[in-house]
């Protein structure tokens with residue numbers, strides 16, 4: 001159950017507030033059994049993105065963690081979660097201002113080109129949610145200078161203001177500490193009895209795959225190696241860790257010797273349903289034994 005001052009919002013309803021490349025909603029049925037095998041002290045999700053697994057776990061009738069640590073390298077995303085956690089009503093008011101404007105296409109490009117440096121977290125949250133709801137395919141992509149560069153999406157009726165979803169998310173986020181750090185800073189702090197779920201940018205399936213450019217720094221082969229080492233280090237320290245990634249020869253090499261299984265999920269990020277198809281992902285665990 002989501003416990004915070006916001007009980008008025010139904011338990012069990014917290015869901016991602018942004019559509020994110022690699023979002024895990026479609027894989028939850030495979031992830032949840034492993035993440036709930038036993039109770040944990042800390043639930044850590046160091047590549048939070050849309051944080052689908054966190055929101056699901058936080059909404060379960062019997063909560064499986066005492067507290068959560070969420071992190072991401074994307075500063076806009078982290079600012080948005082901080083604001084939704086602490087000032088959800090102000091975020092909703094700011095979103096209403098976006099929704100009230102009729103020249104949505106112009107507003108989109110105006111907002112996209114805003115420099116966020118002088119904005120507070122509430123404005124940054126409203127900006128990110130508005131762009132995410134109205135941008136092409138609802139994805140977040142930045143260029144090499146870290147500037148968001150997705151074109152306008154032409155949705156007929158985007159839901160820009162969604163009080164129920166935002167309040168439910170805010171109540172769930174009240175259970176979490178949210179940080180703008182590299183994944184290692186979070187996992188290094190974890191101890192026996194904690195659980196870490198890593199959902200990094202994918203090892204590319206092909207040379208044309210672009211989904212590794214989530215943040216301006218990207219996430220290269222060295223980062224994938226750092227992460228694979230960390231999975232083993234956590235195992236040696238008795239910390240359960242689970243990871244999802246693209247299923248290909250490179251991930252098989254990286255995680256050889258750990259528990260792996262291939263699962264299938266429909267690909268969401270494409271406005272043309274014919275181009276979505278099913279994607280094979282690999283789930284890696286650093287402990288033996290299956291889910292109940």
Ligand SMILES: C[S@@+](CC[C@H](N)C(=O)[O-])C[C@H]1O[C@@H](n2cnc3c(N)ncnc32)[C@H](O)[C@@H]1O
Pocket residue numbers: 020021022023024025046047048049050051052053071072073074181182183184199200201202214215218219223
């Ligand atoms: C695949 S997405 C996570 C999707 C998420 N699990 C969901 O359900 O939507 C990967 C995330 O990792 C973040 N990221 C990239 N490099 C990182 C790093 N070194 N440390 C932490 N986060 C990083 C990206 O900004 C992106 O949001």
